[in-house]
Amino acid sequence: MKRRTVIVGAAVGLAVQLVPSVLAGKLKKTVSEFYGQENITAGRVHLKTPPLAENGNSVSLVVEVDSPMTEKNYVQEIRIFADKNPVPNLASYRLSPDSGKAKVATRIRLSNSQIIVAVARMNDGTLWSGSSETIVTLAACVEPLL
Amino acid sequence: MKAVPLLLSLLVMVEATVAIASDTTALPRSGYEFQSSDTQSLQDDDFKNPGMLWVDMGKIRYSEPAGSTGQSCADCHRDLPESVAVSFPKNNRHLGVVVDLTSQIQHCRTVHQKAESFEYESEASLALTVYLGSLSRGQAFQPVDSYPQDQLKASIDNGRLYFNRRKGQLNLSCGNCHEESVGKMLRGDLISQGHSNGYPIYRLEWQSLGSLHRRFRSCDIGVRAQPHDLGSATYIDLEAYLRERGAKLTVETPAVRR
Amino acid sequence: MKARISIPAQANKGDVLEIKTLVSHPMHSGFRRDAIGALVPRDIIKVFRCEYRERVVFEAEFGPGTAANPFLSFYIRADRSGEVKFIWVDQHGEQTEQVKLLEVVDKIK
Numbered sequence: 001m002k003r004r005t006v007i008v009g010a011a012v013g014l015a016v017q018l019v020p021s022v023l024a025g026k027l028k029k030t031v032s033e034f035y036g037q038e039n040i041t042a043g044r045v046h047l048k049t050p051p052l053a054e055n056g057n058s059v060s061l062v063v064e065v066d067s068p069m070t071e072k073n074y075v076q077e078i079r080i081f082a083d084k085n086p087v088p089n090l091a092s093y094r095l096s097p098d099s100g101k102a103k104v105a106t107r108i109r110l111s112n113s114q115i116i117v118a119v120a121r122m123n124d125g126t127l128w129s130g131s132s133e134t135i136v137t138l139a140a141c142v143e144p145l146l
Numbered sequence: 147m148k149a150v151p152l153l154l155s156l157l158v159m160v161e162a163t164v165a166i167a168s169d170t171t172a173l174p175r176s177g178y179e180f181q182s183s184d185t186q187s188l189q190d191d192d193f194k195n196p197g198m199l200w201v202d203m204g205k206i207r208y209s210e211p212a213g214s215t216g217q218s219c220a221d222c223h224r225d226l227p228e229s230v231a232v233s234f235p236k237n238n239r240h241l242g243v244v245v246d247l248t249s250q251i252q253h254c255r256t257v258h259q260k261a262e263s264f265e266y267e268s269e270a271s272l273a274l275t276v277y278l279g280s281l282s283r284g285q286a287f288q289p290v291d292s293y294p295q296d297q298l299k300a301s302i303d304n305g306r307l308y309f310n311r312r313k314g315q316l317n318l319s320c321g322n323c324h325e326e327s328v329g330k331m332l333r334g335d336l337i338s339q340g341h342s343n344g345y346p347i348y349r350l351e352w353q354s355l356g357s358l359h360r361r362f363r364s365c366d367i368g369v370r371a372q373p374h375d376l377g378s379a380t381y382i383d384l385e386a387y388l389r390e391r392g393a394k395l396t397v398e399t400p401a402v403r404r
Numbered sequence: 405m406k407a408r409i410s411i412p413a414q415a416n417k418g419d420v421l422e423i424k425t426l427v428s429h430p431m432h433s434g435f436r437r438d439a440i441g442a443l444v445p446r447d448i449i450k451v452f453r454c455e456y457r458e459r460v461v462f463e464a465e466f467g468p469g470t471a472a473n474p475f476l477s478f479y480i481r482a483d484r485s486g487e488v489k490f491i492w493v494d495q496h497g498e499q500t501e502q503v504k505l506l507e508v509v510d511k512i513k
Contacts, residue, residue, distance in 0.1 A: 099480060107475050
């Protein structure tokens with residue numbers, strides 16, 4: 001058990017190093033299609049998905065944004081993008097100052113190994129982003145529904 | 147760029163393989179040990195475990211009046227032992243055959259409650275089966291009171307033969323994977339010992355709760371063999387054999403598997 | 405749709421509470437095929453809303469990319485006692501609603 005923890009820990013560590021801090025390629029296009037010319041700064045958004053998902057049907061996702069969540073300073077919306085999914089605009093969450101904490105946890109579907117991006121809009125209009133990479137392994141037999 | 151995380155994930159899987167591939171005739175290992183930590187965490191969390199949605203439904207149904215008798219399950223079974231699910235499959239002497247829990251529930255429903263039967267894999271049938279199974283959670287998979295196994299001997303023997311018989315276009319027996327290849331990778335799947343102590347399970351592949359017999363059908367289809375019907379004698383015999391095979395495990399119903 | 409909701413029954417004013425929800429729904433994405441190869445049509449929950457103090461404190465837009473039997477955890481700040489409403493709306497416009505009572509007390513000084 002310990003050996004596996006060390007190796008997974010190393011895998012996570014290295015994966016974090018490799019995750020680009022700037023959105024690249026097709027993913028950048030998907031996100032910019034939505035936000036147009038607006039500037040998105042990488043930071044303040046902490047997105048966590050497992051480095052390895054054994055089934056793409058249900059993958060844990062936790063997103064947290066650094067914000068005091070007061071009337072003057074709060075997160076308005078968090079959007080999740082997964083550009084390899086058939087519907088890349090995966091989900092969105094609208095918060096309010098009454099939220100108290102800008103943290104959402106859910107379970108998503110991933111059709112492929114990919115980088116997932118979360119973009120948060122603050123009440124002052126600025127956009128911030130964070131990303132996470134997940135490798136989705138293929139099941140042995142994809143069975144038909146009963 | 148992509149190669150490094152892929153290499154690392156392969157390392158993780160190889161490491162897992164080395165750790166798990168051991169003598170399977172020794173202490174049996176639950177399918178839980180062969181799941182990723184994310185999947186395990188789903189099972190460990192009673193709130194998040196999607197299987198619990200069906201347990202909730204089953205608990206309500208158990209006390210609901212049904213059929214022309216207007217009786218609920220609870221009306222007759224006032225002192226139902228928590229280990230009731232573990233005692234199945236067993237000999238139903240009225241029917242003269244070995245029945246599994248789901249078939250017994252159907253029998254109770256049609257004959258005693260005088261209500262319409264449920265389909266084997268219907269939401270109602272699964273809900274009641276998983277609710278009763280969940281009452282035995284944490285208990286030994288081996289039924290208590292040294293349940294008369296000799297009454298089931300023929301059934302268990304048939305099940306053992308089925309388990310070891312090669313079948314289908316791929317000409318594989320259950321044992322070829324779940325005894326001889328435990329810990330090896332089948333594409334992205336880590337092959338488990340194929341125990342049944344968590345059933346009915348919430349399977350990520352199904353995105354739903356499902357029965358053990360449904361899983362048997364999937365495996366038979368997987369080796370391109372003719373699958374049997376849900377609730378068939380063949381699958382009940384196999385279920386009886388798996389109960390004996392996994393006797394040292396504990397009940398995990400409703401388990402979460404990929 | 406059957407729903408499970410986890411919310412404290414009582415809280416101190418100002419506490420930030422975690423709310424967890426789990427609802428039974430197949431969330432058919434519209435991309436999967438059945439046993440004979442036909443596409444299973446999309447059938448999903450589209451919106452989830454949490455209302456407290458007569459306003460929407462949290463709203464989620466689900467899509468086919470949200471897993472079946474959706475789990476959702478979010479936070480609210482306890483302010484005053486009252487109803488907390490949980491509303492799910494599917495793509496057909498059908499609504500499932502559940503209400504929980506939250507008792508908010510002033511912190512003992």
